[in-house]
Amino acid sequence: MENRVIGRGIAILAAGMSIFHLYTGIFGSLEAFLQRSIHLTLALPLAFLLYPLRKGRQERTWLDYGLALLAFAPGIYIYLQQERLVTRWIFVDTVAAPDMIMGGLLIVLLLEAARRIIGLTMTVLCGVFLLYAYLGKYIPGKMGHSGYDPSRIVEYLYMTTDGIFGTPLGASATYVVLFVIFGAFLAASGSGAWFMNLAVMLAGRARGGPAKIGVISSALFGTISGAAVANVYSTGTFTIPLMKRIGYHPRFAAAVEAVASTGGQLMPPVMGSAAFIMADMLGVAYVDVMKAALIPAVLYFLAVYIIIDLEAVKRGLTGMQREEIPRRREVLGRSFLILPLLAILATMMMGFSASFSAMSGIGTAFVVSFLNKETRFGPRTLFHALVQGAKGSIMVAVATASAGIIIGVSTQTGIGFKFTSFVTGMSAGNIWLAAVLVMLACIILGMGLPTVAAFIMVAALTTPALIQMGIEPMQASMFVFYFCAISSITPPVALSAYAGASISGSDPFKTGFTALRLGLIAFIIPFMFLNNGELIMEGQAIAVILSFLTACIGTYALGCALQGWMITQCNWPVRILLFAAAIMTIHPHSVTDLVGILLLAGIYGVKRKHAMKSPGLQPGN
Secondary structure, three states, X not given: OHHHHHHHHHHHHHHHHHHHHHHHHHHOOOOHHHHHHHHHHHHHHHHHHHOOOOOOOOOOOHHHHHHHHHHHHHHHHHHHOHHHHHHOOOOXXXXXXXXXXXXXXXXXXXXXXXXHHOOHHHHHHHHHHHHHHHHHHHOOHHHOOOOOOHHHHHHHHHOOOOOOOOHHHHHHHHHHHHHHHHHHHHHHXXXXXXXXXXXXXXXXXXXXXXXXXXHHHHHHHOOOOOOHHHHHHHHHHHHHHHHHHHOOOHHHHHHHHHHHHHHHOOOOOOOOHHHHHHHHHHOOOHHHHHHHHHHHHHHHHHHHHHHHHHHHHHHOOOOOOHHHOOOHHHHHOOXXXXXXXXXXXXXXXXXXXXXXXXXXXXXHHHHHHHHOOOOOOOHHHHHHHHHHHXXXXXXXXXXXXXXXXXXXXXXXXXXXXXHHHHHHHHHOOOHHHHHHHHHHHXXXXXXXXXXXXXXXXXHHHHHHHHHHOOOOHHHHHHHHHHHHHHHHHOOOOOHHHHHHHHHHOOOHHHHHHHHHHHOHHHHHHHHHHHHOHHHHOOOOHHHHHHXXXXXXXXXXXXXHHHHOEEXXXXXXXXXXXXXXXXXXXXXXXXXXXHHHHHHHHHHHHHHHHHHHHOOOOOXXX
8 A cells, every 4th residue: 555655656746747847848948947957856856766776676665765855955955045046156156065965965866866777887987077076186197187176066066057957957858858758648649559550561571571660660669769778678579579480580680679779769850868969069959950860860770671681581581471460541540640740840840949849749649649539648648648758758867967967077177178189189180080089989988878878978078079170060969979879789788789689588799799780880870971961961952862872872782791692692702892882882972982883783783694594593682
């Protein structure tokens, strides 16, 4: 009885959090400091109540309840002291003892919440940065600084909008949370099942159908989850067993789902939370980020689709049985469930704010649910959607707030400028070497972290280095975003691949390397748009179209090279030629494009002629 009452209380708190954000979404956000503090004050207690002290332990302890109650204190203090905190002079006015206590308490609580939700990596990184801020005067050389006493560190992180309550948490508190709530409303309306049925209808009968279902459904499910691991569990529980059943190796099946699910947060219109924060950090509309991400996302999924198709050809795999495919009339009869996504897309293209677009999507999802009695929102469904929306936003709130510690210390100590100088010096002014260094930083620092946390942290340190070397801010930010996202399929800590392996029963480490091979195009795409702005829709329309078409040709050549198959088996010399053709068509120059296309056409012609002459060989594609 006691657990039931507590569970009901937690659900009411979560629903209240969603209602607060829906209210500010309709009537306008509060003053920035207050909006952000209320957002975190509602999310932090839920973090302690919903995420156990130790993994695998479900029951709550008195420590969890105590921490949840304490988590209200720093936010309530800010509310009571708001006028003084907003008007005070930083580093001039005295930091009072209550300020110090509440600020220190929030930092400690945030580190523990980050450990529970994100993992020990984030907590350790935040701790290292805090120590760096305090011990800077003892560090020799260029990395040293004058050092800050605890009161100044707490003041900057807790009492300004440059630390914990900075821009990333601001994005989370205003429109990211609304898109998470939108995802919950979309899921409650039955859109998740419809997305899966649509994917089965479109690709189920094709060769290697279940793998293609995984690619299509993951692209669609990205609009609901926005997180790679959640996407794997949402779609993989259906697609991975199907892939294994028709003949895909368990390791390959898990890797396909991991790579496709990772791409879900790269696919517009509703991308991962990091994309919204990127827009805020760049000071541009989210629709600009969405446009920039469209072509790279299409190339990403095209590459995965080509690879799994060639794998199906090599293994002679078929699709699903006709009776397993949902009826077209039933699927199309619920096509109204796509209207919420179209509402978001339309309002964004019309120039409305991200918050307005999210609210329009939520409203549309609620209204269209009444078009079918099975999808209709009743009081219980509505309450469930509100609760799930708040639960889904907890990780983003904690990640952005804890990343604010790193950003705040970076700004306070100037380590960001020092890192920029380090990258510039190590690369000797070479943009491509600098890009490789930034790529390594993204992958290493992003291992084991959600994309949003990795992006905020790494972007603060690395993006300025690329911009200083002449890269446009959008290209530099997208570059960092991509590598932070694909760190989840990069061994040794490939979270998405490990999630897929847990479903397929394959070896996690080997699955990670298979995912790395399947997702190799994701490591090339960022260098493509870094070198060619037309691939993120910067330039004339005809140039954008031509760049996209040649990149598609290069993507096909790369898929054939990786799989060692074009119509028939390819030996290593042919695979090397295919890889060369891919690189030439990907490189933005008319001469290299022409040479690459001619080389690919020549290989294709020779392979087809050989296949037609050789008895028993049937052209596979």
